[in-house]
């Protein structure tokens with residue numbers, strides 16, 4: 726299950742909502758991004 730974030734208001738939107746209508750339900754913006762779940766930790770020694 727993918728969750729996207731609105732680029733403008735940063736609300737989380739499930740991709741199911743975006744399949745129906747590719748607009749943000751709260752602000753109407755049409756640009757989204759995928760927040761990274763996995764953050765790689767690199768040890769800089």
Ligand SMILES: [Zn+2]
Nearest residue numbers: 731734749752
């Ligand atoms: Zn929005």
